[in-house]
Amino acid sequence: MTKVLVTGAAGFLGSHVVKELCRSGYEVRALLHGTGHCDTQFLPEVERVAADICDPKKIHKIAHGCEAVVHLAAKVHAIDDPSEDEDYQSINVEGTKRILDAAVSAGAKHLVFASSVKVFGEETSGCVDESQVPEPKTPYGRSKWRAEQLISEYAGRHGLIAVSLRLPMVYGPTKKGNLYRMIEAIDHGRFPTLPRLPAVRSLLHVENFVQAVSLCLRAHGFKRPAYIVADSEPYCVSDIYNWLRAGLGKTPPRWRVPLWMLKSGAQCGDVLQVISGRPVPLTTEQLTKLVGCAWYSSTTITHELGYHASYSFQKAVPELIAFYRNVAARAAETAHQTPTS
Template identity: 40%
Template sequence: MTSSASRRILVTGATGFIGSRLVSSLLGRGDAVIAMVRGTAAEGRLPADVERRRGDLGIPASLRGACEGADAVMHLASRAESEDRRGSDEEEAHRQVTVEGTRRLLAEARAAGVRRFVFMSSVKAMGEGGADCLDEATEPHPVSAYGRAKLAAEALVAQAGREGMETVVLRLPMVYGPNPKGSLVRMIAAVDAGRFPPLPEVGNRRSMVHVEDAVTALLLAAGHERAPGHLYIVTDGLYYSTRQIYLAICRALGRTPPSWTVPKAVLQAGARMGDALERLTGKRLPLNGEALEKLLGSACYRSDRIARDLDFRPAVTLEQALPEMVRMVASRRP
């Protein structure tokens, strides 16, 4: 059962791809929304009936009083994975924003008497699962600064839960939808332009979730009486190989895929060459070992727990979502 009483909810990351849709859903069901934003540009993207509060996770003083008057906090903001860069400052940059920012926000929430705190984490806190699907009981082994920071922030949220606050952590995989910056939209654009190779079927399995289903999970985390004290993985319950995604995109574009595929061995050789050239030149190349792993590797996660505990039922499949994403790509053609 979920709570239906109107509440005042502070949302961080409120102008992002997921956050903006969450704000609309909260307003639609009668909640009052307080958005924590970093500047005036972000404020302009919010609905008129949203209260604005300035705050930056990386600036401690800016968070003072951020949670005053809020019944719940939905913490979506963090240093983005796309900001991951190789270098000595990478770990510290993620720590300052994602870990220390969460620590400060929890302290403000505690001081303001916030009842429930929902933290949007990532499956990157667990690491890549390979062919075996991971679940909440899997020992985490994050492999990136982003993932390690998310895992550390999760621990802070869990500790706040042990100290009396109602806390919920959601781990999301790739969230897709009509997002101009999203990796799936970029893949659609590449296929549309004839710049994406016809990949072979290697049987890899990847988990995803549509943005509307991610919002549904966040709403359940914020309102369901059984949610506090738990960590949940959120997916659409399906597993996709990259080849299956490629073929689905071709269908949505109305294209007939080539009758041939690039052999896996050729892609592996190209990735090894890319790695070698990167070491020589110091420049990132489009095909390297990391890129190939994202294309052909598995990242498989199970979301049985949230389905069982909170009755989470994903409503959108990739096939259903692709037409809208294709229209977005078409509207951006030169």
């Protein structure tokens, strides 16, 4: 039975990958960041190992006995994160190098790395595929591109069957990320009623990502060092807003905020954020993520590895809303049980 090391196993992606690997008959060693995550709910057969991927003394031993590695641990990008290049460098680049060294030392044959479409920049002028030359614009994007280059280098030098998967925003039942905040804001009437926007954005359901990882672990080789993985079609943000609004049981809006007004509000937000030094609900960067184009094609991995996105955003809305309602209900119950002073 193949044993797989999964880094970042306690995270949103990692927990879903671990669950699927166990279901598929793999032995799994889950690498957790510190002992605080050791109570993460896994099946009993999952082996838990606590270590920091930046700790060279511990990380060298974690891959022993593993034939494959799924490397998901990373410092992720956030809009209001002031981190500089060196912060992403130490985790996303140097940490990846330590994982690669551990994998090679253990004699692992397969390695799957979770990269990002941010290696191409922040926006696209149309649909981007693997023929596009990476040109990252942010510290996060640059760190992912450097890590990809390390993966390719080690694959060539040590014979690893290794690949990087370039992911857009991944969604599913989680509180982390902008989508949960968007659902919450719509539910409480704090999200602007968006106009019809022409730009589209690619997203990836977490179960589609899990499918791509499984395909890569079974592959005997790859024709290229990296693949884009996304849902079958890109989505208009206006449609996402409408689907979520309907899922929350709200009627269609009678009036929509014009784009020029959103841009003016975002510019005011920029100024307010600089003056206050605190995050504000709407800035130019945040608005760009709503109205800008970020369209990526997963045609190549479909043709070469047989990937097929089984999940779509519209069909996932009931699951997303149910998760949101459940979290809100638990929070309300906890608040009700907490005694006041």
